[in-house]
Amino acid sequence: MNRIESTGSSSDLFGPAAPGDRLVLGPQAAVLRGFSFPQADALVAAIERITLQAPLRHLVTPGGFRMSVAMSNCGKVGWVSDRRGYRYDPRDPDTGLPWPQMPAVFLQLAREAAAALGFSGYVPDACLINRYIPGARMSLHQDRDEDDAVAPIVSVSLGLPARFQFGGFARSDPPQRCDLLHGDVTVWGGVDRMRYHDVMPLKEGEHPLLGAQRLNPTFRKVF
Ligand code: SIN
Ligand code: FE2
Numbered sequence: 696m697n698r699i700e701s702t703g704s705s706s707d708l709f710g711p712a713a714p715g716d717r718l719v720l721g722p723q724a725a726v727l728r729g730f731s732f733p734q735a736d737a738l739v740a741a742i743e744r745i746t747l748q749a750p751l752r753h754l755v756t757p758g759g760f761r762m763s764v765a766m767s768n769c770g771k772v773g774w775v776s777d778r779r780g781y782r783y784d785p786r787d788p789d790t791g792l793p794w795p796q797m798p799a800v801f802l803q804l805a806r807e808a809a810a811a812l813g814f815s816g817y818v819p820d821a822c823l824i825n826r827y828i829p830g831a832r833m834s835l836h837q838d839r840d841e842d843d844a845v846a847p848i849v850s851v852s853l854g855l856p857a858r859f860q861f862g863g864f865a866r867s868d869p870p871q872r873c874d875l876l877h878g879d880v881t882v883w884g885g886v887d888r889m890r891y892h893d894v895m896p897l898k899e900g901e902h903p904l905l906g907a908q909r910l911n912p913t914f915r916k917v918f
């Protein structure tokens with residue numbers, strides 16, 4: 696069952712959640728409500744710059760399906776998928792160029808969010824940028840392409856709300872459910888690092904800053 700936070704309920708799905716609130720998902724996993732809200736404009740501007748250089752694209756899964764979420768990356772390596780499999784690549788396969796550098800505002804936010812869960816000194820190598828439009832979803836998976844299976848995933852929610860499901864270590868374990876709102880940051884590492892999770896199809900809507908989309912930079916320590 697979901698553990699209900701004391702305040703900051705998701706009655707207003709477009710406004711910021713109450714900053715400082717924390718929805719506990721596990722011993723080393725939580726949603727930090729509104730944690731990135733003060734940096735939201737700077738994060739969106741940085742994503743615009745990154746995606747001019749490394750455009751968002753719909754990757755194909757090894758099984759041949761086109762992903763509904765459009766993706767790009769910044770950092771030393773970027774997560775990519777094609778018929779050969781999933782991997783981290785130091786270059787953007789579409790352009791042959793290195794991925795854009797990770798902006799300072801990204802690094803600092805990721806470090807502070809990780810530290811809030813007890814992961815000090817977090818320096819991500821990769822930031823996968825997910826763009827959801829209404830109907831787009833991310834099916835149930837574990838993040839297991841990284842060598843470091845302890846350092847947290849730090850996932851920032853910007854724009855339209857998304858229904859997130861955070862499960863257990865087996866695909867069939869019943870998940871906790873919550874809505875991720877603009878400004879929320881989800882962190883899972885340590886004993887919770889390998890938990891299954893998914894994102895339900897994004898609902899139609901218009902976010903005041905981002906319109907009909909959700910932008911979701913997710914930080915990873917790969918090496
Ligand atoms: C992911 O698992 O990469 C996506 C998480 C999210 O959309 O919040
Ligand atoms: Fe994931």
